[in-house]
Amino acid sequence: MYIFxxxxxxxxxxxxxxxxxIIIVYVELYEEKDISLKLSIEKKEIKKDITVYHLVxxxxxxxxxxxxxxxxxxxxxxxxxxxxxxxxxVSYLDSSxxxxxxxxxxxxxxxxxxxxxxxxxxxxxxxxxxxxAQLFNxxxxxxxxxxxxxx
Numbered sequence: 001m002y003i004f005x006x007x008x009x010x011x012x013x014x015x016x017x018x019x020x021x022i023i024i025v026y027v028e029l030y031e032e033k034d035i036s037l038k039l040s041i042e043k044k045e046i047k048k049d050i051t052v053y054h055l056v057x058x059x060x061x062x063x064x065x066x067x068x069x070x071x072x073x074x075x076x077x078x079x080x081x082x083x084x085x086x087x088x089x090v091s092y093l094d095s096s097x098x099x100x101x102x103x104x105x106x107x108x109x110x111x112x113x114x115x116x117x118x119x120x121x122x123x124x125x126x127x128x129x130x131x132x133a134q135l136f137n138x139x140x141x142x143x144x145x146x147x148x149x150x151x
Contacts, residue, residue, distance in 0.1 A: 039063035041070050050082050050149045052142065056089040059097030068100045072107075081113065084145045088118035098132055105135045112137065115145040 038058040045051050051074070059067060075081055085101070087093070105114055117139040119127070127133035139145040 039066060041067060043070075043074075046146055047150070049080070050084070050146060052084045052086055054086045054089070058092040059090055059100070060092060060094045061096035064096040064100040067097075068103065071104050075107075079109065082149050083114055084142065084149070085114065085116045086118050086142050087116060087120070087123060088142075090120070090123065093123045093126065098126070098130065102132055102135055115139055115148065117142050117145045
């Protein structure tokens with residue numbers, strides 16, 4: 001069993017403080033340059049009034065703001081935008097990602113404007129366990145979401 005003395009605790013604290021500073025600098029640079037390492041958002045207009053955002057990668061605390069920014073920019077251009085978030089290629093979604101999805105859903109004047117499709121088992125379980133799935137219109141696949149908007 002290793003016992004930390006006062007001096008080793010100070011050294012550990014200094015290293016932790018350095019790591020925190022490095023992370024802060026990284027996040028600031030990351031946001032400033034809008035660099036995306038783990039998430040890409042492919043926007044495709046299906047019809048005049050239906051847009052699909054195909055997400056690829058991870059929606060975590062670093063990437064979620066990018067998604068939020070993109071959706072809100074597009075909504076500011078067209079408040080009546082009907083859109084689908086296709087999560088087929090999303091490999092990871094954390095609480096920050098869920099928070100952004102909830103924020104987007106709650107900001108809409110009409111909750112029927114947004115649909116989510118192609119959830120993998122882990123994301124579907126996460127949404128069910130957290131009971132956040134109730135906020136969304138969730139479809140099994142993209143074709144189903146398009147059909148619902150088209151009707």
